[in-house]
Amino acid sequence: MLYKELAEVYDKLEKTSKRLEKTEIIANFLNKIKKQKEEISSGIIYLLRGRIFPDYDERETGISSQLAIKIISKATGISSADVNKKWKSLGDLGKVAEELAGKKRQATLFREKLSVDKVLHNLRGLIEFTGKGTVDRKIGLIAELLASASPLEAKYIVRTLLGDLRIGLGEGVLRDAIVWSCFGKENKEAFEKVQTAYDSANDFAVVFEKARKGLHALESIEIEPGRPVKVMLALKVDSIEEGFEEVGKNADFEFKYDGFRLMINKTKEGRIYLFTRRLENVTKQFPEVIDYVKKNIKGKSFIIDSEAVGYDFKTKKYKPFQEISQRIKRKYDIEKLSKELPVEVNVFDILYYNGKSMIKEPFKKRRELLEKIVRKERFKIKLSESLITDDAKKAEEFYKKAIEEGEEGLMIKKLDAPYKPGARVGYMLKLKPKTKEFDLVIIGAEYGTGKRAGWLSSYSVACVHEGRFLEIGKVSTGLKEKEEEGLSFVEMTRLLKPLIIEEHGRDVKVKPRVVVSVIYQNIQKSPTYNSGYALRFPRIVRLRPDRSVKDIAFLKEVEKEAKKEHR
Numbered sequence: 001m002l003y004k005e006l007a008e009v010y011d012k013l014e015k016t017s018k019r020l021e022k023t024e025i026i027a028n029f030l031n032k033i034k035k036q037k038e039e040i041s042s043g044i045i046y047l048l049r050g051r052i053f054p055d056y057d058e059r060e061t062g063i064s065s066q067l068a069i070k071i072i073s074k075a076t077g078i079s080s081a082d083v084n085k086k087w088k089s090l091g092d093l094g095k096v097a098e099e100l101a102g103k104k105r106q107a108t109l110f111r112e113k114l115s116v117d118k119v120l121h122n123l124r125g126l127i128e129f130t131g132k133g134t135v136d137r138k139i140g141l142i143a144e145l146l147a148s149a150s151p152l153e154a155k156y157i158v159r160t161l162l163g164d165l166r167i168g169l170g171e172g173v174l175r176d177a178i179v180w181s182c183f184g185k186e187n188k189e190a191f192e193k194v195q196t197a198y199d200s201a202n203d204f205a206v207v208f209e210k211a212r213k214g215l216h217a218l219e220s221i222e223i224e225p226g227r228p229v230k231v232m233l234a235l236k237v238d239s240i241e242e243g244f245e246e247v248g249k250n251a252d253f254e255f256k257y258d259g260f261r262l263m264i265n266k267t268k269e270g271r272i273y274l275f276t277r278r279l280e281n282v283t284k285q286f287p288e289v290i291d292y293v294k295k296n297i298k299g300k301s302f303i304i305d306s307e308a309v310g311y312d313f314k315t316k317k318y319k320p321f322q323e324i325s326q327r328i329k330r331k332y333d334i335e336k337l338s339k340e341l342p343v344e345v346n347v348f349d350i351l352y353y354n355g356k357s358m359i360k361e362p363f364k365k366r367r368e369l370l371e372k373i374v375r376k377e378r379f380k381i382k383l384s385e386s387l388i389t390d391d392a393k394k395a396e397e398f399y400k401k402a403i404e405e406g407e408e409g410l411m412i413k414k415l416d417a418p419y420k421p422g423a424r425v426g427y428m429l430k431l432k433p434k435t436k437e438f439d440l441v442i443i444g445a446e447y448g449t450g451k452r453a454g455w456l457s458s459y460s461v462a463c464v465h466e467g468r469f470l471e472i473g474k475v476s477t478g479l480k481e482k483e484e485e486g487l488s489f490v491e492m493t494r495l496l497k498p499l500i501i502e503e504h505g506r507d508v509k510v511k512p513r514v515v516v517s518v519i520y521q522n523i524q525k526s527p528t529y530n531s532g533y534a535l536r537f538p539r540i541v542r543l544r545p546d547r548s549v550k551d552i553a554f555l556k557e558v559e560k561e562a563k564k565e566h567r
């Protein structure tokens with residue numbers, strides 16, 4: 001397939017903000033790509049998402065705006081300084097590439113037509129290079145594409161490189177388009193089936209391949225140890241009573257540990273993999289966990305859900321999440337750190353056991369299986385502390401105990417519920433003492449002045465609604481001026497700078513990647529922000545490197561909180 005066809009689809013998507021129109025455009029396009037061979041249609045699906053691999057695959061092209069400027073300069077023969085100037089005025093390197101490619105066009109009449117395959121090949125090539133000469137080779141690969149690209153193609157190649165297509169295509173639209181194309185708009189059942197398949201496979205190309213063959217093939221997608229599964233998410237409640245209302249009686253109450261989610265996988269070949277809730281593979285980072293899993297869990301193959309909590313090896317004191325989060329990204333001194341700051345694994349659910357998916361089994365049965373197969377050992381691996389009851393008083397006491405022991409609160413679970421990967425459906429609830437807090441993503445920032453000059457020191461934070469990020473406030477408190485004192489402006493600036501996609505004076509727009517926990521005093525309706533709400537007195541309390549944009553607060557949660565306040 002020619003890349004031109006894909007570029008035209010991007011262009012159509014960009015020109016409409018209407019969800020149904022977008023779905024129609026993609027469904028029509030999917031009808032076309034059904035005729036392609038599987039390898040090609042897979043690649044096209046990834047490109048539609050602005051990616052070159054499945055969503056869970058962490059490999060990224062690693063191109064910053066600065067490098068993209070060099071590439072455009074090399075491909076067009078226009079100096080980097082001039083490209084930079086254009087970027088400042090247009091605010092989008094994709095548009096810059098489009099405009100400059102148009103100018104260059106007259107000179108190269110005989111350009112080669114770009115195929116999707118060629119674009120994918122060169123983009124994937126970016127990942128293979130490391131070490132000396134890497135930058136020049138990367139520039140070469142992309143400049144080669146741009147040299148043959150039409151203005152429209154150039155625009156989307158550059159945006160794909162930067163990981164920001166700006167076509168407003170969320171997961172939901174692609175899911176619906178797959179349904180429309182493979183099963184027809186009216187097929188209600190198919191919507192859920194496609195979503196369920198996606199939550200298990202985490203790969204729209206796999207889902208599309210199966211959907212093309214029919215509902216039956218789609219249902220054959222099973223979770224499988226070694227391929228990350230999306231974790232089930234929790235809804236917030238404010239009291240034990242509200243918990244009972246949601247999940248019924250009896251309910252399971254568990255300590256809510258302040259660590260990070262860890263999915264433990266053992267494949268039938270006996271290989272062990274660890275994934276975070278962002279589906280990052282952290283197997284290498286936690287050698288001690290591999291050891292516990294080998295020694296303390298019985299079973300040939302499994303997927304087990306857990307919360308890992310760090311502690312100080314010497315004092316045996318548990319550490320709050322911030323202090324252990326460094327281990328998630330750590331690439332060196334891993335062994336040393338695993339001795340100084342080891343984690344204790346609190347196992348709380350099982351999704352797969354000895355060749356069979358367990359997700360449709362009721363929670364109670366899954367928990368009973370865990371009791372049988374995990375040998376508990378303090379400071380290594382244990383089952384989450386649990387109490388099954390219908391008695392609100394007993395549950396209150398248990399809640400008190402959790403808080404006294406320094407835990408965050410309670411989780412409340414529905415005993416007869418299945419495990420729904422990726423869903424926030426109320427089978428699992430969280431109850432924490434009242435601080436009003438949301439996890440939000442930073443979508444923009446502002447350079448400070450005076451003492452804070454040179455730092456990005458005020459941040460626009462957003463919640464999510466149907467794949468769109470909607471701003472709900474600006475926050476500049478909570479960060480330190482000195483690096484030694486904790487999360488600082490310097491650190492945040494370092495994190496955000498490579499993510500900048502637009503600059504207007506002191507304001508910048510960034511790729512939505514950095515997730516922060518924000519506490520606030522109350523929520524007000526507000527026309528200032530496109531979410532329709534504003535947080536009053538927001539303060540950043542911590543970075544959440546373990547969270548992705550999929551974990552941030554939904555607009556409907558914000559709405560729910562706002563309503564509560566006005567009751």
Ligand code: AMP
Nearest residue numbers: 234254255256257261307348384411430
């Ligand atoms: P929150 O991070 O506030 O959305 O709360 C949900 C998170 O609590 C889950 O994603 C887990 O990482 C964590 N958690 C801690 N203890 C448990 C537990 N016993 N059961 C389930 N999740 C838990």
